[in-house]
Amino acid sequence: MTTAIIIQGEEKMTIKEIEQAVAQYILKECLPGARPEELTSATPLITGGIIDSLGALNLALFLEDQFKIELQGHEVSKDYLNTTASIANLVHSKL
């Protein structure tokens, strides 16, 4: 099952909605077997060993594809992608 993002009409998704979609992706792709409640807004993804460099790249491609945004090279880093909260903020700023 893929994680589908529904953008209703012209309405911009909320940060919370984005974060939920990102969390779903992380749980499926990077944390198979983990309980959803384990992953919080502040769980460190890159510095916490959950996502490695290839994982960050795949996450970036997922974000670009699902939210129809474009990420800059420097944004594919722990400065922007280390928590679901920071990812949601980044995506939201580009919608």
Next chain:
Amino acid sequence: MIAQTVLHQYLGTSAMRRPEHTAIEDPATDGSITYAELDALSNRLRDRLWRWGVRPGDRVGIYLRKSIDSVASVFGILKTGAAYVPVDPGAPVSRNAYILNNCSVKVTLVEDRFANGLAKELAQLGDVPRLLVLDWSAGDRPLASALQREDDPDPAPPSETVIPSPDDLGYILYTSGSTGKPKGVMLSHRNGVSYVDWCSEVFQPRESDRFSSHAPFHFDLSILDIYLPIKHSATLVLIGEEIGKQPQQLAALIAERRISLWYSAPSILSVLAEYGDLAKHDYSALRIVNFAGEVFPVKHLRRLKSLWPHPRYFNLYGPTETNVCTFFEIPPAIPDERTEPYPIGQTCAHLQSVVVDEQGQMVTAGLEGELCISGPGVMQGYWSLPERTATAFLAYGGRNWYKTGDIVVEGADGNFIFVGRRDRMVKKRGYRIELGEIESGLYKHPAIKEAAVIAIQNEGGVRIKAFLSCKEGRPPSIIELKRFCAENLPIYMVPDVFSFQDWLPKTSTDKINYQRLKEME
């Protein structure tokens, strides 16, 4: 020309031959350095190290990001007659401290962001060596600033460049160890020079060539990257860790910097082919693409060749203990129906090989056996591990052969085909991993009773799966385990998947039954 028997003579010769030519470019800082400047900077470091008591036979650590200064450090250290020990800036400080303590470095060049943590870890292990701290926040050339800072109160008088014996150590590269601790592969100048000379023969470098340096310096791929361009007075283009993982930026960099000789693990080439938008750029300068470190899936290689059709492609094979020992040139066209990976090829001209069975007897072509290598490229042994060194070699026909642990079969055309490993070592994205080291890392967790790790190979590459049983009480969460592993192991060793079991299956001799675990997959 004077015979070049030690690695740092390459720099001296090129500094005389082409002093004003650019030796290194660093796109991360948009910096560059000429051969004369690189020679002078490394001389200054040599003088400082000598002033601090570094002498031939000593070891000096390099705990720095890839940079012009880290290349200058390599040569400065070699010029004292000491060996350099590069560590991975991305690895946990505790692991690097273990390495630097293990080989008793006299001095370590360290980035300021790691200096306090390293000093603390080293103090717990015993003596803290002298640290030369480089601070990138103060500018792009922190080595010169650090040397000046030391010179002001305590000038370092000029010393002589030492030309050691070719059999003296040039560098020690630490690789994953099955007992849970990394082990130091001791490599001499002869090891390095014989390999670089072989590269000269095969790749015929030109002064106009522009080489990539994609691999980190603690990888053996860096030996070609650093020394081959400097031997041939060509230019080395450094590719920093961050950009090295970002396909679109990396694709643009290779084109803009007119890289002519590329060398990396296949995984980044697969990513480049898939996500790099390669059709957008001009790669007319690119003439050779070398890859090593793991199997290149044919599907990805075919895709890359369709986007970069004109360069020659070489599959270079070899463990750190021998550096490249066999090679295979990929044919110009890859048939559509081909799915099996290309062979690892034939033995390099400076080495000899035999394939032996479990009793250490040579097998005939066409039968599987372990590839063993002899010759001037083969390491001297493992640092401070004489017993491990002894078991790494096979005495046969009056010479010592390094047992690679790789099972191969010699095809009808004389090329070796890689079949698998004899032990529990795997390659993941070019990184060499002993699964036992991951298990040792997991056992450090207080809740873990038993840990067993297997590697799963599929089309996307290798995935690491850990089977765990826990002591009484609530098992740790997967997120907590991942974080714990990331604190104790390099990131590429963190298992991708965890599976909790009440108990792990055992063999009749009460050992973990790995075969059963693989079947549980």
